[in-house]
Amino acid sequence: MLGLKQLRRWRKKNLSWFHPEYEANGLAVKNRKLDFLDEPRFVAAWEAAVAGNREGWPRKMPDIRWRAHMACWAGRHALTLEGDFVECGVHTGLLSMTVCHYLDFATLARRFWLFDTFAGIPVDTLPAAERDKAEAFNESHYFDVWEIAERNFAPYPNAQLVRGVLPGSLAEAELARIAYLSVDLNSASAEKAVMEALWERLAPGAPVLIDDYAFKGHDDQYETWNAFASSRGRMIATLPTGQGLLLR
Numbered sequence: 001m002l003g004l005k006q007l008r009r010w011r012k013k014n015l016s017w018f019h020p021e022y023e024a025n026g027l028a029v030k031n032r033k034l035d036f037l038d039e040p041r042f043v044a045a046w047e048a049a050v051a052g053n054r055e056g057w058p059r060k061m062p063d064i065r066w067r068a069h070m071a072c073w074a075g076r077h078a079l080t081l082e083g084d085f086v087e088c089g090v091h092t093g094l095l096s097m098t099v100c101h102y103l104d105f106a107t108l109a110r111r112f113w114l115f116d117t118f119a120g121i122p123v124d125t126l127p128a129a130e131r132d133k134a135e136a137f138n139e140s141h142y143f144d145v146w147e148i149a150e151r152n153f154a155p156y157p158n159a160q161l162v163r164g165v166l167p168g169s170l171a172e173a174e175l176a177r178i179a180y181l182s183v184d185l186n187s188a189s190a191e192k193a194v195m196e197a198l199w200e201r202l203a204p205g206a207p208v209l210i211d212d213y214a215f216k217g218h219d220d221q222y223e224t225w226n227a228f229a230s231s232r233g234r235m236i237a238t239l240p241t242g243q244g245l246l247l248r
Ligand SMILES: C[S@@+](CC[C@H](N)C(=O)[O-])C[C@H]1O[C@@H](n2cnc3c(N)ncnc32)[C@H](O)[C@@H]1O
Pocket: 088, 089, 090, 091, 092, 093, 094, 095, 096, 115, 116, 117, 118, 119, 120, 121, 122, 142, 164, 165, 166, 167, 184, 185, 186, 187, 190
């Protein structure tokens, strides 16, 4: 029989992975400082975004708080640069509402351009190879969320929803310099098209947060992003969340 000390030692050695300090959205972590997730300003921002986004996720809202924290970090860094904020792929705004709340965006002399159809992935404009996956996403996740999105961003008069099909809808915004870019379209061809259109407008050093970069099942996006980064002499950092981080 094991004594108490030996039992503790055995548990530490053999069961440690069953007790991660953080476990959500496919990521389990032990033995790391995670205070950033409990920072009161971030907690308030995340909770406000969760409250506003529930209706956008009728099945189950994903616990993407670490991803949202990365977006807040990128947004905070972007405040040291010149330019507006942009998100391509907004849905009801889980990421970008967290950023708006965290940065108190209504008080900033910048605009946040939020591009989406607000009704799912436009299948007709996709190459044939992407259509089945997009149709499956539309069926399982997306519906007309325009009114929810309008309500969620109403407290931020400098956040501008742009409804339309990307990349064409970029022309509807008065986009000059961009300090922060979040791309989350679940479509390799659309993501490539917006990057080709926006790269030159990014401020030097501006962060591009790529939401689905290193997720299994998103291989075409991964390859497309790597080829894009390489064509611009850059390398994408794979974050533990599965996001990619590319700097202009
Ligand atoms: C994964 S969701 C975005 C989630 C969002 N970033 C959040 O924080 O909840 C992907 C979104 O991209 C939009 N989308 C995909 N392709 C698009 C395109 N070509 N033009 C405009 N919107 C598109 C869909 O309507 C959908 O709302």
